[in-house]
Amino acid sequence: MDFAFDGGGARGGCIAGLPPYLCRNAKGAEPSMASIIEIKGLTKRYASGFEALKGVDLNIEEGEIFALLGPNGAGKTTMISIICGIARASGGSVTVAGHDIVRYYRGARTAIGLVPQELHTDQFERVIDTVRLSRGLFGLPRDEAHVEKVLRDLSLWDKRNNRIIELSGGMKRRVMIAKALSHEPRVLFLDEPTAGVDVELRRDMWKLIGELRQTGVTIILTTHYIEEAEEMADRVGVINRGELMLVEEKTALMKKLGKKTLTIVLADPLTTVPAELSEWHVTLGADGHEMEYIFDTQAERTGVSSLLRRLGDLGIGYKDLNTRQSSLEDIFVELVHQEKAA
Amino acid sequence: MSLQNFRAIAAIYKFELHRFRRTLLTGLLVPVITTTLYFVVFGGAIGSRMTEVDGIAYGAFIVPGLIMMSMLTESIFNASFGIYMPKYSGTIYELLSAPISATETVIAYVGAAATKSLIVGTIIFATAHLFVDIHVAHPLAMAGFMLLIAISFCLFGFILGIWSQGFEQLQVIPLLVVTPLTFLGGAFYSVHMLAQPWQTMTLFNPIVYLISGFRWTFFGRGDVAIEYSLLFVAGMMALCLGIIGWMFRTGYRLKK
Numbered sequence: 141m142d143f144a145f146d147g148g149g150a151r152g153g154c155i156a157g158l159p160p161y162l163c164r165n166a167k168g169a170e171p172s173m174a175s176i177i178e179i180k181g182l183t184k185r186y187a188s189g190f191e192a193l194k195g196v197d198l199n200i201e202e203g204e205i206f207a208l209l210g211p212n213g214a215g216k217t218t219m220i221s222i223i224c225g226i227a228r229a230s231g232g233s234v235t236v237a238g239h240d241i242v243r244y245y246r247g248a249r250t251a252i253g254l255v256p257q258e259l260h261t262d263q264f265e266r267v268i269d270t271v272r273l274s275r276g277l278f279g280l281p282r283d284e285a286h287v288e289k290v291l292r293d294l295s296l297w298d299k300r301n302n303r304i305i306e307l308s309g310g311m312k313r314r315v316m317i318a319k320a321l322s323h324e325p326r327v328l329f330l331d332e333p334t335a336g337v338d339v340e341l342r343r344d345m346w347k348l349i350g351e352l353r354q355t356g357v358t359i360i361l362t363t364h365y366i367e368e369a370e371e372m373a374d375r376v377g378v379i380n381r382g383e384l385m386l387v388e389e390k391t392a393l394m395k396k397l398g399k400k401t402l403t404i405v406l407a408d409p410l411t412t413v414p415a416e417l418s419e420w421h422v423t424l425g426a427d428g429h430e431m432e433y434i435f436d437t438q439a440e441r442t443g444v445s446s447l448l449r450r451l452g453d454l455g456i457g458y459k460d461l462n463t464r465q466s467s468l469e470d471i472f473v474e475l476v477h478q479e480k481a482a
Numbered sequence: 483m484s485l486q487n488f489r490a491i492a493a494i495y496k497f498e499l500h501r502f503r504r505t506l507l508t509g510l511l512v513p514v515i516t517t518t519l520y521f522v523v524f525g526g527a528i529g530s531r532m533t534e535v536d537g538i539a540y541g542a543f544i545v546p547g548l549i550m551m552s553m554l555t556e557s558i559f560n561a562s563f564g565i566y567m568p569k570y571s572g573t574i575y576e577l578l579s580a581p582i583s584a585t586e587t588v589i590a591y592v593g594a595a596a597t598k599s600l601i602v603g604t605i606i607f608a609t610a611h612l613f614v615d616i617h618v619a620h621p622l623a624m625a626g627f628m629l630l631i632a633i634s635f636c637l638f639g640f641i642l643g644i645w646s647q648g649f650e651q652l653q654v655i656p657l658l659v660v661t662p663l664t665f666l667g668g669a670f671y672s673v674h675m676l677a678q679p680w681q682t683m684t685l686f687n688p689i690v691y692l693i694s695g696f697r698w699t700f701f702g703r704g705d706v707a708i709e710y711s712l713l714f715v716a717g718m719m720a721l722c723l724g725i726i727g728w729m730f731r732t733g734y735r736l737k738k
Binding site: 254277 | 486487489490493496497500501504571572574575576577578580581583737738
């Protein structure tokens with residue numbers, strides 16, 4: 141396995157072959173360059189005793205798009221809320237652009253733009269007024285040209301003098317994004333940006349995120365849509381029950397996605413893998429009734445036909461064959477299940 | 483105390499005043515009409531039988547009390563609503579995630595609410611002029627006292643707004659506590675007109691000290707010494723600031 145479990149066997153060191161920023165533990169090889177966000181041992185325990193975060197370690201690099209995946213109630217929003225100053229951490233530390241979020245909150249928060257999951261807007265105000273307010277709140281001087289650019293980019297310019305209450309849900313979400321972008325953040329948090337939005341807005345959102353990335357903005361988005369993470373993210377983190385279970389580059393995940401598992405249901409069970417099959421690295425499953433072979437669908441030679449030929453040569457009969465693609469969803473489901481079993 | 487982000491203070495202040503401007507007509511008409519009604523009822527109907535209180539024409543005598551009564555309710559209402567609305571609508575997320583200190587937040591919200599209270603107080607004062615002749619003995623002290631009252635009751639309203647978890651809680655304190663205490667605090671009569679033991683009991687009503695102090699700035703005398711009034715206002719301001727400081731430190735009903 142080439143992904144690190146938080147609190148699992150990978151703790152305390154770095155897995156060979158992974159880039160240093162994947163080493164999330166302080167004792168491992170520290171990243172040489174400071175990360176835009178450094179989260180260490182972050183915990184959150186509510187008064188009720190519920191543990192929303194159980195010691196999360198994570199570094200986010202400047203300019204990347206990071207997708208935080210997880211089921212509802214996994215701790216995604218809690219984590220974002222703490223980083224942005226809406227909730228208090230019970231333990232651990234977070235720095236944003238080198239500023240501790242508690243001691244040097246001004247520096248940290250100036251760098252952050254937040255678009256929460258729920259539609260929270262000043263219903264009775266005009267679009268442009270609330271966007272100007274956001275810019276002022278973050279200590280920036282008036283800049284009508286920038287406000288206009290943001291509103292135009294989000295197709296809100298024609299609606300600038302409308303009261304927010306008159307806008308559709310999708311438009312309200314755009315207003316919230318405009319507010320976050322009005323103060324030129326270095327890091328943008330998008331909490332479930334496409335939850336409950338129509339197809340058109342979702343496509344616009346993806347386009348916008350791509351454009352923002354071109355300007356060097358670091359983007360952290362939470363989602364429970366796996367395809368969204370696949371579409372946009374450079375790296376993916378999976379969080380469940382307050383624990384970060386996996387952090388991996390998307391390309392590495394895509395490699396996994398490109399792999400298939402061939403399951404051969406044997407006519408007669410085997411106790412050991414015959415030495416003649418060693419070059420395929422097959423494994424036995426289901427008490428020797430099944431043989432599994434993992435192959436790369438992108439490879440010139442998948443090795444499937446040669447394996448089947450060799451089985452024929454060895455006189456190993458089989459009753460059935462099936463192939464299965466391992467998707468990010470599989471990994472996700474597997475992780476979540478392991479956690480539940482534990 | 484952390485003061486740096488003056489642009490944020492200005493932005494919130496402007497935004498809040500803009501909110502008031504939206505309801506400008508009702509916001510100004512209500513105090514004018516209320517004051518007129520009080521003058522018609524108390525000044526005209528009752529005042530004609532009372533003529534003088536402590537050597538002051540009754541119509542003029544009730545002016546400080548009327549201004550005080552409106553300013554107390556306005557201050558509490560505006561300040562509590564100003565901070566409660568973002569909590570209610572959820573837009574508080576932006577305030578909490580902005581690089582703005584507790585001190586700056588309080589200055590902006592309380593400043594905006596106090597500004598509106600002072601405008602309302604001034605309008606009532608002007609309206610009263612239409613009905614009675616008032617000669618203000620200490621104009622500067624009057625303006626200063628109005629400012630102090632506006633700020634302390636806006637601070638109180640701010641606390642109420644953070645504490646409230648529903649609209650009815652927002653109303654309870656002003657309606658059930660402040661308004662009765664104002665009526666019983668000598669807005670329409672002098673404490674000396676009461677029989678014992680009511681006269682002594684009235685002195686436990688904090689509003690008495692406010693109305694009396696304000697009346698002193700008008701006529702040069704009040705029910706209690708002006709020093710006591712100032713001491714009371716200072717004490718109330720200190721208490722409110724202390725509570726607000728605690729609320730921000732602990733994140734009480736603001737942060738999860």
